[in-house]
Amino acid sequence: xxxxxxxxxxxxxxxGKKITLxxxxxxxxxxxxxxxxxxxxxxxxxxxxxxxxxTEKGDLSSESTVSRIRTEHFxxxxxxxxxxxxxxxxxxxxxxxxxxEANTGELFFGEGSRLTVL
Amino acid sequence: GDSVTQMEGPVTLSEEAFxxxxxxxxxxxxxxxxxxxxxxxxxxxxxxxxxxxxDKGSNKGFEATYRKETTSFHLEKGSVQVSDxxxxxxxxxxxxxxxxxxxxxxxxxxxxx
Numbered sequence: 314x315x316x317x318x319x320x321x322x323x324x325x326x327x328x329g330k331k332i333t334l335x336x337x338x339x340x341x342x343x344x345x346x347x348x349x350x351x352x353x354x355x356x357x358x359x360x361x362x363x364x365x366x367x368t369e370k371g372d373l374s375s376e377s378t379v380s381r382i383r384t385e386h387f388x389x390x391x392x393x394x395x396x397x398x399x400x401x402x403x404x405x406x407x408x409x410x411x412x413x414e415a416n417t418g419e420l421f422f423g424e425g426s427r428l429t430v431l
Numbered sequence: 432g433d434s435v436t437q438m439e440g441p442v443t444l445s446e447e448a449f450x451x452x453x454x455x456x457x458x459x460x461x462x463x464x465x466x467x468x469x470x471x472x473x474x475x476x477x478x479x480x481x482x483x484x485x486d487k488g489s490n491k492g493f494e495a496t497y498r499k500e501t502t503s504f505h506l507e508k509g510s511v512q513v514s515d516x517x518x519x520x521x522x523x524x525x526x527x528x529x530x531x532x533x534x535x536x537x538x539x540x541x542x543x544x
Contacts, residue, residue, distance in 0.1 A: 319474075346531075354469075354518055354537035361531065403474055419465075420532060422474030 316340055319404050319423035326394055327431050334389045334426045336404035343408065345387040346420065347371070347379060350401040362387060394430040402426045433458045437521050437535035444511055444542050452506040452538045454495075454521035462523040464488075464497055464504040465532070469518040478506075478519070511542045 317338040326332055338345065347360040348371075358371030362381040376398070377391050387406075391398055405420040438453040456462065463482040467475040479488030484499035493508045504521060521535040 356534040419477050424474045
């Protein structure tokens with residue numbers, strides 16, 4: 314069973330507020346990800362990390378920022394929320410393996426944080 | 432670049448009907464292929480995977496075969512249940528790509544009694 318947790322599950326907030334979505338995993342995984350899932354269900358990678366002090370931009374440009382100070386935590390922050398940020402945000406983690414058998418592709422997902430900005 | 436194309440939903444079936452959800456891909460390298468499932472109100476979970484051509488992934492009665500010649504990975508189940516109602520995502524990961532998954536747009540399945 315996957316052990317990856319996201320808080321809050323639901324957040325309704327006004328424009329201009331700063332928000333942080335928390336993500337924690339207890340599996341010791343090096344790699345972590347944030348996906349944005351739009352109302353049409355499509356998933357877009359917005360941030361990922363190979364390990365502590367590593368953060369990379371994903372395929373979809375995002376105004377959010379992330380940090381990776383500890384292996385188990387990968388919080389996402391929006392400094393000034395806008396209605397266009399309304400979405401579901403999914404955090405995931407995976408083992409990071411190098412070599413020929415790399416990329417098993419099994420990501421473990423949290424239950425998501427649904428953000429609504431009014 | 433890498434991409435995954437899934438059949439559009441929603442797909443509505445009666446219980447015990449046969450299910451096929453089509454998935455085709457384009458990839459710059461030699462990909463591993465996956466199906467993930469998202470039940471209502473939950474995150475995604477891995478349903479099955481295949482890492483090389485002609486491999487068949489299977490789980491919970493679902494199957495998909497990695498067809499390199501047709502660049503496809505269609506999901507099938509012989510007899511669906513109401514509990515299979517969910518959104519299904521096809522995805523690929525290319526070796527050397529650092530475990531980054533490219534997802535299809537998702538196909539919503541609704542199974543009715």
